[in-house]
Amino acid sequence: MTLAGSAKLAARQTTVRRALETLKLEALVVTAPSNIRYLTNHGGSAGVLVVTGDAMHLLIDFRYREAVRMLQASPSACPSLRPWDVSGSYDEALLDCLGQLGVSTAGFESPHLTVARHDWLVRTASARKLPLVFRSTGGIVETARMVKDDAEIDALREAARRLTPVAQAAFSMVRPGVSERAVAARIENAMRDAGYERTAFDTIVASGPNGALPHHRAGDRKFETGDLVVLDFGGVLDGYCSDLTRTVVVAPPSAEAQRVFAAVREAQQAAIEAVRPGIATTDVDRAARRVLETHGLGEAFGHGTGHGLGLDVHEEPRVTRPRADVAPVPLEPGMVFTIEPGAYLPGWGGVRIEDDVLVTEHGCDVLTSVSYALIPD
Amino acid sequence: MTLAGSAKLAARQTTVRRALETLKLEALVVTAPSNIRYLTNHGGSAGVLVVTGDAMHLLIDFRYREAVRMLQASPSACPSLRPWDVSGSYDEALLDCLGQLGVSTAGFESPHLTVARHDWLVRTASARKLPLVFRSTGGIVETARMVKDDAEIDALREAARRLTPVAQAAFSMVRPGVSERAVAARIENAMRDAGYERTAFDTIVASGPNGALPHHRAGDRKFETGDLVVLDFGGVLDGYCSDLTRTVVVAPPSAEAQRVFAAVREAQQAAIEAVRPGIATTDVDRAARRVLETHGLGEAFGHGTGHGLGLDVHEEPRVTRPRADVAPVPLEPGMVFTIEPGAYLPGWGGVRIEDDVLVTEHGCDVLTSVSYALIPD
Secondary structure (H helix, E strand, O other): OOOOOOHHHHHHHHHHHHHHHHOOEEEEOOHHHHHHHHHHHOOOOEEEEEEEEOOEEEEEEEHHHHHHEEEEOOOOOOEEEEOOOOOOOOOHHHHHHHHHHHOOEEEHHHHHHHHHHHHHHHHHHHHHHOEEEEEEEOOOHHHHHHOOHHHHHHHHHHHHOOOHHHHHHHHOOOOOEEEEEHHHHHHHHHHHHOOOOOOOOOOOOEEEEHHHOOOOOOOOOOOOOEEEEEEEOOOEOOEOOOEEEEEEEEEOOOHHHHHHHHHHHHHHHHHHHHHOOOOEEEHHHHHHHHHHHHOOOOOOOOOOOOOEEOOOOEEEEEEEEOHHHHHHHOOOOOOOOEEEEEEEEEOOOEEEEEEEEEEOOEEEOOOOOOOOOOOOO | OOOOOOHHHHHHHHHHHHHHHOOOEEEEEEEEEHHHHHHOOOOOOOOOOEEOOEEEEEEEEEHHHHHHHHHHHHOOOOEEEEEEEEEOOHHHHHHHHHHHHOOOOOEEEEOEEHHHHHHHHHHHHHOOOOOOEEEEEEOOOHHHHHOOHHHHHHHHHHHHHOOOHHHHHHHHOOOOOEHHHHHHHHHHHHHOOOOOOEEEOOOOEEEHHHOOOOOOOOOOOOOOOOEEEEEEEOEEEEEEOOOOOEOOOOOOOOOHHHHHHHHHHHHHHHHHHHHHOOOEHHHHHHHHHHHHHHOOOOOOOOOOOEEOOOOOEEEEEEEEEEEEEEEEOOOOOOOEEOOOEEEEEOOOOOEEEEEEEEEOOOOEEOOOOOOOOOOOO
16 A cells, blocks of 8 residues: 655644644544544544644544554654554543643534544543543645645545456446446456555446436446446445446447436536636535536436545535535645536436546546447447 | 334334433434434435434435335334435534534434534534534444344344355355356355345355455456355345355365364354353353364354344444454344354465354244255255
8 A cells, every 4th residue: 555655744734733833722523433544644543633733642542553653654644643542442542642642722623523522532531620622624635635735635536546457347238138236346356466555435337327427336236228227336446436427338228227317417418618726616516416407407416516526435525506505616736526517317227437637727527538439349 | 125113113213212211312323324214214424313311303415305105105104304405514413403403412322423524513513503412322223233123033034044045155166177256256146046135245255265364255266176165145125134154165175274164164153053142242252262273273264153133233242252343242042143254364364154043932033944954066
C-alpha cells in the first residue's frame, strides 16, 4: 500500500492546526476514520485522534498497536505522532488523554459523533471535575480533503484507470441467460486481478425492470433480449475510491431504450462540459437535469448528479439540486467527483452513466476511460 | 431474498410499541438501518422510520420507492406501513412528518444519531415553533434484536452452515508460495458460489508475522513453510451474518506454533462450554481468558471474546471483560454470538479460532461446522 509521505502529512496537519487557531480551540477530537487516515496514515477502523498544536495524539487499542509501530518505522511515518494505548473504552481513554494534556477547550466533529457518545463525554468530564468544554465543529478536515493534493490525484487517477479492463470483462458477459450475480462475481474478480484492495461499495448489476431500482444490487435474474443492464462498480486502490456506471443492452435495443439512453448520455456530457473552476456544484447538477427535462425525463431523475470521491466513496462536494441541507460549493482545481445522471422508469428499467472527473485549471479531466456504447463490442 | 413474514414483523413492532408506552413516548425515530430493516423489512441504506402507536411511517427517497412498493405487494409486507416521500433532506422530511402527525414527544436513537443531525432537528423544530420535544433513547430495538426469533435462527444457522465448503476451499490453498490475496479471492468466490449475497466484512488472510495484526486484511505476502495463517471471513445470507476464523499452518508447524494453537483452542472450547442461559457475557469471556492466562498468553489476548451476530456483524451482546462502557448481559436462549479468543505475538504471528453459537435451553449449539485441525487435510 502506498501512503502519503511524512512531508505531505505535515502539510495537512498544518491546515487543520490553522483552523484550530481561528476557532480558538486547543484541540480537535477527530473520530471519523477517514479523517484520521488523512491526517496520520493510520487506516484502522477504530481509533480516536486528538490534534493539538504540537502533537497528533492517536488513541488505539491492542489490535492496531503493531500496525502503528510499523507505520512509524516507514517513510510514511506520521509527524509528531504520539500513540496512546486504549485498554478499555475509547471514550474513557479520550477523557484521560484530554485531562493529562490539560486541554480546556476541545472541538469535536459533530457529524461524526453520536449523541450517546457526546452526552457520556460531557457528563463524565463533569463528574470527574475536568475543566473541559467540548465545542461542536463540522467539516474542518472534510474541507481540507475536498481539494486533493498531487499524491491523492495520482492515486485517484490510477484507481479510475484500472476500471477499464474490469468494465470490459463485464461487457463480455452481457448476453441472454447470464445472471446478474454471475456478472457481479466476474466484476469483483476482475477488480482483484486489477490490484484493488477491496470493492468501494456493493457491486450493482441491475437488469430489465431491476434497473428502475437505483440501489438494486445483483440477484438471480437472468438477462433477456432487449434488457438494459446497469453496471455500477468501483474499487479502492491505496485507500482511494473509484466509481463507474455504464448501461448496456442485451441486443437488440428497443427504440425506447435507445431514446432514454441517448438522453442520459447527453445529460452526462452536458454536466461534464459544465465543470470548471468557479462554477457551483448546483450548476453542474442543473446542466444534467435540464437536458433530461427537455427529453421529458426530469421526473425520472430523482437523485443528485454526483458526489465527491477520495478516501470515502461518498464525500464532499455533493453535486445536487439546491437543497436546504447542502450548501453549493464553488469548484476548485483538484476537486474530484462523480457525474452520474440517470433515468428510472418503474416496471420498465433504467439508465445511468457515471464517470469520475478531476477539476482542472480550465475545465476537467475525465479520469475513467470506458466505452459509452449501448451495445458493447 | 427471504424476509420475515408480516406476522413476525407485527410481533416485533408490538415489542417496540410496548417500550414506547413504558417510556411515555408518542413516537420513536429510528435511524439505524438494521433496526429499520428489523421492523419493516426495508433494507435500503437510507431511510428514517417513525414508529407510532398505529403506524410505521417510513421516510424514503426516490431510490427506494419502487422497492418498497414491491415489498408491500409481497407476503413480507410491513404491517401498518405508511411510506413518506423524501425529495430533499431526510431531516426536513422528518420534521414535516412529526409536525403533520402532531407528535409532541419523540424518542430518538442516541447511539445512531449524530450531534450535528440532533442539533439541526432541535434548532429547526424550535424555529418552526413545533411543540416537539426530542428525548434520548438507547437500545430499544437492539434489545429486542438480541434474542432471535425462529426465522432469524433459521437464517443464522444456514448462513453459518454454508461456510463449511468455503473454509475447505481456503484450506486447499495453504501451501508455500501462495499469496494472502489469492486465498482471499478464493474465499470470496466460494462465498458467492455458496449463495451469500455479500461478504459480512473484509476477508482476513494473515500469514506469518501478519497474524500478529488482528485487523490485517490480505496483502501480497506469500506463505512460507512454518507460517501460521489466520483465515477470518463470513457471508451475509438473507440479511443475516456469519463469521468464522480458523488458523492453519503451512506444515510442518514449529513446537511453539503447536503450543499457542493448542492454548487458543482450549480457551475457545472452555468459553463454548461456559455458555448457557443465566451466565453473564463477562463469564464467557472469563472462561477463555483464564485458560490463556494459565498458558502465559493473557497479555497476548488483547480483545474481547466475541460479539453478537444478526443483521449486523457486530451487535449486542458483546462478550468482553467487565468494562465501564459495556454492561454484562445475562444469556438467554435465542442469543447468537461469536466465540473467538486469540493470541498475538508481535513479529512472530498469531492464532485466532472463532465459531458462531446459539444459546439453547441448556447450553449452546455451535452453528459453524468446520475442522479445527492445525494441519488441514
